[in-house]
Amino acid sequence: MFQNKKKRVFIGLIAILFLITTVFYTAARAQPINTDNAIKLINDWKGRNLKYGQWTHFVSAITSESSNEVILPDGQLMPSSYIQDDWFYVNKDGLVEKGVFSMKDNDGNIFQQSAYQDNIMINFTFGDRQENQQPYPLNIDLGFGDRIIDAVAITKSDVEAKGKPNIVYSYVEKLKLPAQLGAGNVIVDAITTKGYFDKETGNFVQIQIIWTLSNGTNVVFDSTEIISIDSFSDAPDEMLKVLEAVK
Numbered sequence: 001m002f003q004n005k006k007k008r009v010f011i012g013l014i015a016i017l018f019l020i021t022t023v024f025y026t027a028a029r030a031q032p033i034n035t036d037n038a039i040k041l042i043n044d045w046k047g048r049n050l051k052y053g054q055w056t057h058f059v060s061a062i063t064s065e066s067s068n069e070v071i072l073p074d075g076q077l078m079p080s081s082y083i084q085d086d087w088f089y090v091n092k093d094g095l096v097e098k099g100v101f102s103m104k105d106n107d108g109n110i111f112q113q114s115a116y117q118d119n120i121m122i123n124f125t126f127g128d129r130q131e132n133q134q135p136y137p138l139n140i141d142l143g144f145g146d147r148i149i150d151a152v153a154i155t156k157s158d159v160e161a162k163g164k165p166n167i168v169y170s171y172v173e174k175l176k177l178p179a180q181l182g183a184g185n186v187i188v189d190a191i192t193t194k195g196y197f198d199k200e201t202g203n204f205v206q207i208q209i210i211w212t213l214s215n216g217t218n219v220v221f222d223s224t225e226i227i228s229i230d231s232f233s234d235a236p237d238e239m240l241k242v243l244e245a246v247k
Helices: 004-010 036-051 144-149 237-243
Strands: 032-033 056-064 082-090 097-106 110-117 121-125 129-131 154-161 164-181 187-200 204-213 217-230
Touching: 036 144, 036 154, 036 187, 036 204, 097 237, 110 237, 144 164, 144 187, 164 204, 187 217
Parallel strands: none
Antiparallel strands: 032 154, 056 082, 056 217, 082 097, 097 110, 110 121, 121 129, 154 164, 164 187, 187 204, 204 217
16 A cells, blocks of 8 residues: 555455456557666655655555455455555654554445554454554555566656556566466566656655566556545544454
8 A cells, every 4th residue: 555565464464466458548658767767756755755753644545456356254256446545643762553544435435443542453344353563664656666676677768548648667577487376366477666756846645566478468567556645633433443353
Protein backbone atom coordinates (compact mmCIF):
# COMPACT_ATOMS: atom_id res chain seq x y z
CA MET A 1 0.00 0.00 0.00
CA PHE A 2 1.09 2.32 0.32
CA GLN A 3 3.97 0.40 1.79
CA ASN A 4 1.49 -1.28 -0.35
CA LYS A 5 2.76 -4.91 -0.20
CA LYS A 6 3.72 -4.91 3.46
CA LYS A 7 0.43 -3.39 4.52
CA ARG A 8 -1.57 -6.06 2.72
CA VAL A 9 0.27 -8.65 4.78
CA PHE A 10 -0.45 -6.73 8.00
CA ILE A 11 -4.19 -6.67 7.39
CA GLY A 12 -4.25 -10.36 6.57
CA LEU A 13 -5.28 -9.90 2.97
CA ILE A 14 -3.83 -12.04 0.18
CA ALA A 15 -4.51 -10.14 -3.02
CA ILE A 16 -3.70 -12.16 -6.15
CA LEU A 17 -4.29 -10.00 -9.18
CA PHE A 18 -5.10 -11.44 -12.59
CA LEU A 19 -3.36 -10.15 -15.67
CA ILE A 20 -4.42 -7.00 -17.52
CA THR A 21 -3.39 -6.69 -21.14
CA THR A 22 -3.53 -2.97 -21.85
CA VAL A 23 -1.69 0.10 -23.15
CA PHE A 24 -1.87 3.21 -20.94
CA TYR A 25 0.66 5.74 -22.15
CA THR A 26 2.53 7.09 -25.15
CA ALA A 27 6.21 7.10 -24.25
CA ALA A 28 9.41 8.48 -25.69
CA ARG A 29 12.33 6.13 -26.22
CA ALA A 30 13.86 5.15 -22.87
CA GLN A 31 17.48 6.03 -22.17
CA PRO A 32 19.67 4.08 -19.71
CA ILE A 33 20.91 6.09 -16.71
CA ASN A 34 22.33 5.52 -13.23
CA THR A 35 20.05 5.55 -10.19
CA ASP A 36 21.37 8.69 -8.46
CA ASN A 37 18.96 11.20 -10.00
CA ALA A 38 15.97 8.93 -9.49
CA ILE A 39 16.83 8.31 -5.85
CA LYS A 40 17.31 12.05 -5.24
CA LEU A 41 13.92 12.77 -6.83
CA ILE A 42 12.26 10.20 -4.56
CA ASN A 43 14.00 11.43 -1.42
CA ASP A 44 13.14 15.06 -2.15
CA TRP A 45 9.50 14.12 -2.65
CA LYS A 46 9.42 12.05 0.54
CA GLY A 47 10.98 14.93 2.45
CA ARG A 48 8.17 17.23 1.33
CA ASN A 49 5.39 14.80 2.19
CA LEU A 50 6.39 12.62 5.15
CA LYS A 51 6.15 14.54 8.43
CA TYR A 52 7.33 13.02 11.71
CA GLY A 53 5.28 13.38 14.90
CA GLN A 54 2.09 13.86 12.88
CA TRP A 55 -0.73 11.94 11.25
CA THR A 56 -0.34 11.14 7.57
CA HIS A 57 -3.49 10.67 5.52
CA PHE A 58 -2.54 8.59 2.48
CA VAL A 59 -5.05 7.78 -0.25
CA SER A 60 -4.25 5.60 -3.26
CA ALA A 61 -6.11 3.75 -5.99
CA ILE A 62 -5.31 0.12 -6.76
CA THR A 63 -6.46 -0.87 -10.21
CA SER A 64 -7.16 -4.21 -11.85
CA GLU A 65 -9.55 -5.13 -14.62
CA SER A 66 -9.92 -8.71 -13.36
CA SER A 67 -11.09 -10.26 -10.11
CA ASN A 68 -8.45 -11.06 -7.49
CA GLU A 69 -10.70 -13.84 -6.13
CA VAL A 70 -10.63 -12.65 -2.50
CA ILE A 71 -13.98 -13.56 -0.90
CA LEU A 72 -15.32 -11.08 1.68
CA PRO A 73 -17.26 -12.29 4.73
CA ASP A 74 -20.57 -11.41 3.06
CA GLY A 75 -19.73 -13.86 0.27
CA GLN A 76 -19.01 -11.15 -2.29
CA LEU A 77 -15.81 -10.90 -4.29
CA MET A 78 -13.47 -8.13 -3.25
CA PRO A 79 -13.63 -5.35 -5.87
CA SER A 80 -10.95 -5.59 -8.51
CA SER A 81 -10.53 -1.81 -8.40
CA TYR A 82 -10.65 0.00 -5.07
CA ILE A 83 -9.43 2.92 -2.95
CA GLN A 84 -6.97 2.48 -0.07
CA ASP A 85 -7.72 5.25 2.47
CA ASP A 86 -5.27 5.16 5.40
CA TRP A 87 -4.39 7.23 8.46
CA PHE A 88 -0.92 6.64 9.93
CA TYR A 89 0.57 8.21 13.03
CA VAL A 90 4.30 8.51 12.29
CA ASN A 91 6.41 9.04 15.40
CA LYS A 92 9.55 11.18 15.65
CA ASP A 93 11.67 8.20 14.61
CA GLY A 94 9.71 7.88 11.37
CA LEU A 95 7.87 4.72 12.43
CA VAL A 96 4.15 4.01 12.28
CA GLU A 97 2.89 3.66 15.86
CA LYS A 98 -0.81 3.43 15.07
CA GLY A 99 -3.21 3.76 12.22
CA VAL A 100 -6.54 2.98 10.59
CA PHE A 101 -6.58 1.33 7.17
CA SER A 102 -9.73 1.32 5.06
CA MET A 103 -10.44 -0.28 1.70
CA LYS A 104 -13.30 1.39 -0.14
CA ASP A 105 -15.14 0.62 -3.34
CA ASN A 106 -15.31 3.31 -6.00
CA ASP A 107 -18.52 4.65 -4.44
CA GLY A 108 -16.75 5.29 -1.14
CA ASN A 109 -18.21 2.35 0.79
CA ILE A 110 -15.81 0.61 3.21
CA PHE A 111 -15.61 -3.11 2.52
CA GLN A 112 -12.58 -3.88 4.69
CA GLN A 113 -11.06 -2.06 7.63
CA SER A 114 -8.11 -2.68 9.95
CA ALA A 115 -6.45 -0.75 12.75
CA TYR A 116 -3.12 -0.87 14.58
CA GLN A 117 -1.83 0.42 17.90
CA ASP A 118 0.04 -0.86 20.96
CA ASN A 119 1.69 -3.48 18.70
CA ILE A 120 -1.70 -5.05 17.94
CA MET A 121 -3.21 -5.27 14.45
CA ILE A 122 -6.90 -6.13 14.07
CA ASN A 123 -8.72 -6.75 10.81
CA PHE A 124 -12.30 -6.00 11.80
CA THR A 125 -13.72 -7.37 8.56
CA PHE A 126 -12.22 -10.85 8.84
CA GLY A 127 -11.89 -10.92 12.62
CA ASP A 128 -8.13 -11.41 12.46
CA ARG A 129 -6.02 -10.27 15.42
CA GLN A 130 -2.20 -10.18 15.39
CA GLU A 131 -0.03 -9.31 18.37
CA ASN A 132 3.62 -8.26 18.65
CA GLN A 133 3.44 -6.18 15.47
CA GLN A 134 6.31 -3.74 15.88
CA PRO A 135 6.24 -0.12 14.61
CA TYR A 136 7.43 0.03 11.02
CA PRO A 137 8.66 2.62 8.48
CA LEU A 138 6.02 4.21 6.29
CA ASN A 139 7.15 3.84 2.69
CA ILE A 140 4.97 6.41 1.00
CA ASP A 141 6.86 5.73 -2.24
CA LEU A 142 5.34 2.22 -2.19
CA GLY A 143 8.81 0.71 -1.95
CA PHE A 144 9.97 2.09 -5.29
CA GLY A 145 13.09 3.72 -3.86
CA ASP A 146 14.30 0.48 -2.28
CA ARG A 147 13.66 -1.40 -5.48
CA ILE A 148 15.69 0.86 -7.75
CA ILE A 149 18.59 0.98 -5.27
CA ASP A 150 18.97 -2.75 -5.86
CA ALA A 151 18.46 -2.48 -9.63
CA VAL A 152 21.42 -3.24 -11.89
CA ALA A 153 20.38 -0.53 -14.36
CA ILE A 154 17.39 1.74 -14.89
CA THR A 155 16.02 3.71 -17.80
CA LYS A 156 14.37 7.11 -17.95
CA SER A 157 11.69 8.19 -20.40
CA ASP A 158 9.24 11.05 -20.90
CA VAL A 159 5.57 10.10 -21.21
CA GLU A 160 2.18 11.74 -21.17
CA ALA A 161 -0.10 10.20 -18.53
CA LYS A 162 -3.66 11.46 -18.05
CA GLY A 163 -2.85 14.58 -20.01
CA LYS A 164 0.20 15.51 -17.93
CA PRO A 165 3.91 15.21 -18.75
CA ASN A 166 5.56 12.53 -16.61
CA ILE A 167 9.05 11.16 -16.12
CA VAL A 168 9.17 7.38 -15.83
CA TYR A 169 12.01 5.47 -14.25
CA SER A 170 11.99 1.77 -15.08
CA TYR A 171 14.03 -1.32 -14.42
CA VAL A 172 13.69 -4.85 -15.69
CA GLU A 173 14.34 -8.01 -13.71
CA LYS A 174 15.03 -10.84 -16.11
CA LEU A 175 14.13 -14.11 -14.44
CA LYS A 176 16.86 -16.76 -14.52
CA LEU A 177 14.23 -19.32 -15.40
CA PRO A 178 10.68 -18.67 -16.70
CA ALA A 179 8.25 -18.88 -13.79
CA GLN A 180 4.55 -19.63 -13.45
CA LEU A 181 2.96 -16.64 -11.70
CA GLY A 182 -0.52 -15.38 -10.86
CA ALA A 183 -3.86 -17.09 -10.61
CA GLY A 184 -3.66 -17.99 -14.30
CA ASN A 185 -0.26 -19.68 -13.88
CA VAL A 186 1.10 -17.81 -16.89
CA ILE A 187 4.75 -18.15 -17.84
CA VAL A 188 6.68 -14.97 -17.02
CA ASP A 189 10.16 -14.24 -18.40
CA ALA A 190 10.74 -10.77 -16.90
CA ILE A 191 9.25 -8.26 -14.47
CA THR A 192 9.40 -4.51 -15.10
CA THR A 193 8.85 -1.93 -12.35
CA LYS A 194 7.89 1.59 -13.39
CA GLY A 195 7.70 4.70 -11.22
CA TYR A 196 5.85 7.73 -12.59
CA PHE A 197 6.73 11.30 -11.52
CA ASP A 198 4.93 14.50 -12.44
CA LYS A 199 7.47 16.35 -14.58
CA GLU A 200 6.38 19.80 -13.39
CA THR A 201 6.11 19.18 -9.63
CA GLY A 202 8.43 16.20 -9.10
CA ASN A 203 5.63 14.39 -7.26
CA PHE A 204 5.62 10.59 -7.29
CA VAL A 205 2.26 9.64 -8.77
CA GLN A 206 2.17 5.94 -9.65
CA ILE A 207 3.93 2.60 -9.59
CA GLN A 208 3.30 -0.25 -12.00
CA ILE A 209 4.50 -3.84 -12.07
CA ILE A 210 4.50 -5.27 -15.59
CA TRP A 211 5.07 -8.87 -16.58
CA THR A 212 6.67 -9.94 -19.86
CA LEU A 213 5.21 -13.29 -20.82
CA SER A 214 7.01 -16.05 -22.66
CA ASN A 215 5.28 -15.01 -25.91
CA GLY A 216 6.60 -11.43 -25.57
CA THR A 217 3.31 -9.90 -24.43
CA ASN A 218 3.49 -7.23 -21.71
CA VAL A 219 0.72 -7.24 -19.09
CA VAL A 220 0.14 -5.00 -16.06
CA PHE A 221 0.14 -7.13 -12.91
CA ASP A 222 -0.28 -4.35 -10.37
CA SER A 223 -0.92 -0.61 -10.60
CA THR A 224 -1.17 1.84 -7.69
CA GLU A 225 -1.88 5.53 -8.21
CA ILE A 226 -1.30 8.02 -5.40
CA ILE A 227 -4.33 10.27 -5.01
CA SER A 228 -3.28 12.43 -2.06
CA ILE A 229 -0.91 12.73 0.91
CA ASP A 230 -1.66 15.17 3.71
CA SER A 231 -0.33 15.72 7.24
CA PHE A 232 -2.34 16.68 10.33
CA SER A 233 -1.60 17.19 14.01
CA ASP A 234 -4.69 15.12 14.92
CA ALA A 235 -6.71 12.38 13.27
CA PRO A 236 -10.48 12.77 12.80
CA ASP A 237 -12.67 11.65 15.68
CA GLU A 238 -14.08 8.80 13.60
CA MET A 239 -10.57 7.38 13.15
CA LEU A 240 -9.79 7.68 16.85
CA LYS A 241 -13.03 5.88 17.63
CA VAL A 242 -11.95 2.96 15.43
CA LEU A 243 -8.62 2.81 17.30
CA GLU A 244 -10.46 2.47 20.61
CA ALA A 245 -11.55 -1.02 19.49
CA VAL A 246 -7.94 -2.23 19.20
CA LYS A 247 -7.45 -4.14 22.45
